[in-house]
Amino acid sequence: MSPIQTLRRHRVAALLGAALIVSPFALPLAPRLNDVLAATVTPPVTGMTAPSGSFAPVVAADKPAVVTITTVMKAQQPDTMSDASPFGGTSPFDDYFRHFFDDQGQPAPKTPPEQAPRTEALGSGFIVGDDGTIVTNNHVVDGAQSIKVTLDDGTELPAKLIGHDAKNDLAVLKVKTGKPLPTVKWGDSDKLMPGDQVLAFGNPFGLGTTVTAGIVSARGRDLHSGPFDDFIQIDAPINRGNSGGPLTAVNGNVVGINTAIFSPNGGSVGVGFAIPSDQAQKVVAKLMKGGSIQYGYLGVQIQPVTPDMASAIGLDHPAGVLVAQVSDGSPAANAGIETGDVITSFAGLDIKDPRDLSRGVADVAPGTRETLNVWRKGQSLQISVEVGRNEDDMATGSVTGDQGQPSTEQGLRAPALGLGLMDVTPDARQAMNLAGNQHGALVERVDPNKAASASGIQPGDIIVAVDQHPVRSARQANQAIVQAAKSGKKSVLLLVERGDAQMFVAVPFASG
Template identity: 80%
Template sequence: SSIKVTLDDGTELPATLVGRDAKDDLAVLKIKAGKSLPTVKWGDSDKLMTGDQVLAIGNPFGIGTTVTAGIVSARGRDLHSGPFDDFIQIDAPINHGNSGGPLVDVNGNVVGINAAIYSPNGGSVGVGFAIPSDQAQKVVAKLMKDGSIQYGYLGVEIQPVTPDVASAIGLDHPGGALVSQVNDGSPAASAGVQTGDVITSFAGQDVKDPKDLSRAVADVAPGARETLDVWRKGKAVQISVAVGRNTDDVKTASADDGSGAPSAEQGSRLPAMGLGLMD
């Protein structure tokens, strides 16, 4: 199938796919415009604070370029759509057709990419979500360089460590990722990770919860050897593991129910935000 890009003046140009990443729901396209086009600059999404004003740009329902205003309602939202969930929640109205449009700050810098909405009726109710620009920039850079992204794979199913669990196993505070299952033949199994282990650190990064481990593992290049700090039967243990390669048919260590967050392009209605955990 062919891809076309429509400019603001209505000009349609053929586009080629440089690369795509389904896990982040992002892609990079290339066009030949034959002239200079205006561009926008990346902003720093890490500097966004709750209450900051933002503008969402898109093409709702295909009616044309539209700008809506709102504020940052929350940071770090986890929609259980994948291992990298870290959405910016906004109240600017976004609808079908806004997915992929930029979220900009008051200086016109791109601080996010509109991605999904929560709605009981399919329309905007002021609960939208955007991929942070800091995350999107990393993905775009990798796609422009390699055309695809390879993610690390550990091969464990994990759960949060509750205060009751921490007390029962002798941890002085809740935190880390409790291993509920080790997948056969996985890098974790080969390294000696056991069911009941609590992973407190990976590759030198503290693991506060299962999502931390998911992101840390995914960011490591397949084949790299990293150190796991594990709490096992009342003792701290270090384990060296050779990180595997995540493919579409295997899951990285994550707190993800696999349901997938619907996009604003698809219209979308997020499922009830329960808690689902898997590898």
């Protein structure tokens, strides 16, 4: 295999999120009916007690408002079933979702599309309005041809989808009855702390409304399922079919919506996740009014600021988010935001991590003008930006290089970092399907025992800037790295292009 072939193979490899390393499976909780008997038995949680000695009063009050949701959809062939995942089409968990939904239970028969059989799936929900307004997960009803709600007393009612939002994985349904329905109240999820007791309601495996008890294990979990991840982690057993069911505090108020689990076997192992009620309640209110949500849009790719990055760009401590790429023609580009800027606040809100900025921008109505505080090359600046509208089909924006001639010198090794660099030659452009004007320093090899490898640099990456100064060749990159080392910096900041994305990587000299 030639060096160029090797680089191409590394370049097209998917960059997976760290959550995939934590556990082999992350599963949605809405199963097909024929999967019910495949459930593994989960041992009961021991040692949980309510303040009064029993959760029975809470269960008696809330259980009548918990519903079972049955959806009917046209079955897809096993190799095309990809919409069952609440984590979206580009999630590193998608393979596991497809495996889970395709291989468990009876496979769909090989029939022509027009004769494809229908399948049924189960989920849960809860009533928030006595007029029949019901909240559930989007992935419970996504793609459904029809939706049926079964009340706690066994009454079956057809349901209408009022609104849904894939980014937050939430949906609102409506059923019609001749009488007011029992409801549950929203609670304050912001007051939850690790160790607080919680109850999880739902219909696991189609057995009927069930309640389990546990505690809040952690807050603010990011499963890489979407831009607004802020999950509550719980150890109360939840399983397939619990999706969309309420998570309540011991006072009976809803503090979350059961959404996903990590599991090696399809059953609960005590690691479940719920959408916080404070986030859900705002989204539900918007869905009830308009059926969909318009999110604000900036047009930047961002990443956290690590201690090494802070040192490289002159910050006293890690703060804000680093702009790795600005989409052409985006609101950010029009406002003058640049690659390498560190956004420290938006609309008066301090930005501590990428989720802060994603949520802050998303909550702003398109067309609103807001102020950004940025750190740029040692100076603090204020930038006014008109927030755009986030469309699902908006492209991130392509990266263009400069138009000069590339250097012909190859094989340079960056000192101390463990990088073998070469120019982006015409052969490399052709082999790696790069643009004709693509320049920079192509990473030919990485010493596995050096700092660059530990920082995540891979063969096939293209270094396009060093310490926020563009580089066109391996020689320029090497010289810039040497200069950074001579200046006494603890690390050097590399802007790396990998596939269609750009990211900053801070490589420390000390570990070289």
